[in-house]
Amino acid sequence: MNVQFRPEPSASTSIKTAIADCDIHPARATKDELYPFLAKRWHSHLETYGIQAYHGMMEGPPYPKAQPNAARRDAWPPEGGPQGSSLSFMQKQLLDPYNVALGVLNPLATGQGLRNQDFAGALCAAINDWQIEKWTSKDKRLKGSIVVANEDGVAAAAEIRKRAGDPNFVQVLLLSRNVEPLGQRRYWPVYEAAQEIGLPVGVHAFGFGGNPLTPSGWPSFYIEEMVGHAQCQQTVLASLVLEGVFERYPMLKMVMIEAGFGWAPSLGWRLDKSFERLHSEVPYLKRKPSEYIRDHIWWTTQPMEDPERRDHLFQTIEWIGWDKLLFATDYPHWDFDEPSRVLPPGVSDANREAFYLGNAKKLYGIA
Amino acid sequence: MTRHVIAPVDELPPGTRKFLDIDGRPIAIFNVKGEFFGLLNRCPHQGAALCEGPLIGLAQSSDPGEIEYTKLGEIIRCPWHGWEFDIRTGQSYCDPKRFRARAYPVNVESGSAVVKGPYVAETIAVSVESDYVVVDL
Ligand code: FES
Numbered sequence: 312m313n314v315q316f317r318p319e320p321s322a323s324t325s326i327k328t329a330i331a332d333c334d335i336h337p338a339r340a341t342k343d344e345l346y347p348f349l350a351k352r353w354h355s356h357l358e359t360y361g362i363q364a365y366h367g368m369m370e371g372p373p374y375p376k377a378q379p380n381a382a383r384r385d386a387w388p389p390e391g392g393p394q395g396s397s398l399s400f401m402q403k404q405l406l407d408p409y410n411v412a413l414g415v416l417n418p419l420a421t422g423q424g425l426r427n428q429d430f431a432g433a434l435c436a437a438i439n440d441w442q443i444e445k446w447t448s449k450d451k452r453l454k455g456s457i458v459v460a461n462e463d464g465v466a467a468a469a470e471i472r473k474r475a476g477d478p479n480f481v482q483v484l485l486l487s488r489n490v491e492p493l494g495q496r497r498y499w500p501v502y503e504a505a506q507e508i509g510l511p512v513g514v515h516a517f518g519f520g521g522n523p524l525t526p527s528g529w530p531s532f533y534i535e536e537m538v539g540h541a542q543c544q545q546t547v548l549a550s551l552v553l554e555g556v557f558e559r560y561p562m563l564k565m566v567m568i569e570a571g572f573g574w575a576p577s578l579g580w581r582l583d584k585s586f587e588r589l590h591s592e593v594p595y596l597k598r599k600p601s602e603y604i605r606d607h608i609w610w611t612t613q614p615m616e617d618p619e620r621r622d623h624l625f626q627t628i629e630w631i632g633w634d635k636l637l638f639a640t641d642y643p644h645w646d647f648d649e650p651s652r653v654l655p656p657g658v659s660d661a662n663r664e665a666f667y668l669g670n671a672k673k674l675y676g677i678a
Numbered sequence: 679m680t681r682h683v684i685a686p687v688d689e690l691p692p693g694t695r696k697f698l699d700i701d702g703r704p705i706a707i708f709n710v711k712g713e714f715f716g717l718l719n720r721c722p723h724q725g726a727a728l729c730e731g732p733l734i735g736l737a738q739s740s741d742p743g744e745i746e747y748t749k750l751g752e753i754i755r756c757p758w759h760g761w762e763f764d765i766r767t768g769q770s771y772c773d774p775k776r777f778r779a780r781a782y783p784v785n786v787e788s789g790s791a792v793v794k795g796p797y798v799a800e801t802i803a804v805s806v807e808s809d810y811v812v813v814d815l
Contacts, residue, residue, distance in 0.1 A: 377760055384732070385730050645757075645758060645759065645760065647758050652723075652724045652725065
């Protein structure tokens with residue numbers, strides 16, 4: 312069905328206080344939009360061999376998405392191109408009406424997790440240049456994420472260092488599904504470089520490392536993939552803590568993006584309990600696992616937890632810390648969270664401000 | 679309650695919908711196989727323009743493995759999170775007790791009835807010869 316009508320953003324959708332949106336997905340309008348940022352060699356490589364990911368699909372993700380491009384049906388730009396590919400429409404539909412003061416771009420489909428590491432590196436570098444050219448230089452509210460060929464730690468670290476001090480970028484971006492759990496040594500160069508240049512590392516749900524989407528094999532449904540993000544992020548987090556990443560890189564800050572946070576306390580409890588008995592296996596850990604989690608991890612809100620009882624939500628947030636949540640809409644994706652509707656009443660002004668803007672400004676170093 | 683004349687019937691053939699603003703309220707009128715329905719064009723979940731979504735059917739099941747696709751063309755799926763609403767009643771299928779889209783009664787009236795009133799004609803000149811889509815608000 313074609314979209315027949317696109318409403319002007321109405322008064323009810325505009326909000327007065329400025330917010331940060333810590334998970335926005337920019338898309339390419341056309342396939343060759345990256346060509347200016349890619350050496351000629353890679354143009355013909357792309358046309359001859361295509362993009363080979365670790366999963367076996369010829370193209371696209373292993374699961375269909377709920378709506379075209381996994382996006383809101385009202386987010387097709389009027390000038391054509393996929394959802395999220397038009398800056399002017401993003402301004403009109405997201406940045407202006409919702410008063411977004413800081414928008415963090417997390418490009419997906421970037422070249423992360425490709426089997427050809429040189430090509431992955433070239434594509435990621437091109438995406439980083441493209442973010443500056445098409446987005447962050449054109450709208451100062453937007454800030455980019457440095458995407459890297461994550462399976463090649465050395466090359467990834469070089470790309471991160473190349474962007475040191477560039478105000479167009481506010482974080483390094485990884486995906487949650489990789490060849491191995493993210494705490495393992497092959498990924499350490501990423502953390503070392505990120506700590507060195509002073510940027511947090513975001514871990515966004517998705518990515519395809521060639522493993523089944525769940526720890527017990529391939530599921531049947533898209534809905535299983537959606538809830539599987541939380542399971543995957545738990546693996547990521549346990550691995551980061553238990554491999555000693557935060558002991559090794561004590562200044563490292565990480566952001567768990569788009570995998571929820573309601574499960575964080577129980578993971579912390581479980582890790583702590585096992586740690587009492589099994590710490591001899593990981594003797595380099597100086598503190599309880601939950602303490603690393605609470606000190607080093609920030610969480611984006613979309614998909615915002617929505618328990619039946621709001622005191623359950625508040626208890627969960629208290630465990631995590633009101634200073635660790637970062638509001639996100641996930642624009643233009645179909646599970647977009649509307650800023651004025653996600654937080655139930657009963658939150659103090661200070662916590663509300665931190666949730667919508669303050670935490671993000673502090674973490675990402677935006678004045 | 680005010681009765682509003684929305685359009686001549688000819689302008690809203692089966693399979694089409696019309697979006698309009700009545701007294702500051704965004705409304706969508708649907709013609710489904712010759713029957714007319716009206717809904718508030720705002721999703722009760724998070725406020726998306728509900729009626730921009732596709733008209734779909736409803737997958738229903740009495741037992742795992744048995745799936746029936748019913749109510750074809752009578753269910754609107756929200757363009758954001760995909761919640762499903764019955765356009766006849768506004769009933770939601772994800773949480774029928776708590777969520778309902780506001781439904782408005784829509785009728786077809788003859789021109790002679792419309793001209794006599796009491797109706798508010800939206801933007802159209804009304805004549806006795808035709809039939810009109812009318813919504814109660
Ligand atoms: S806004 Fe309609 S389903 Fe969420």
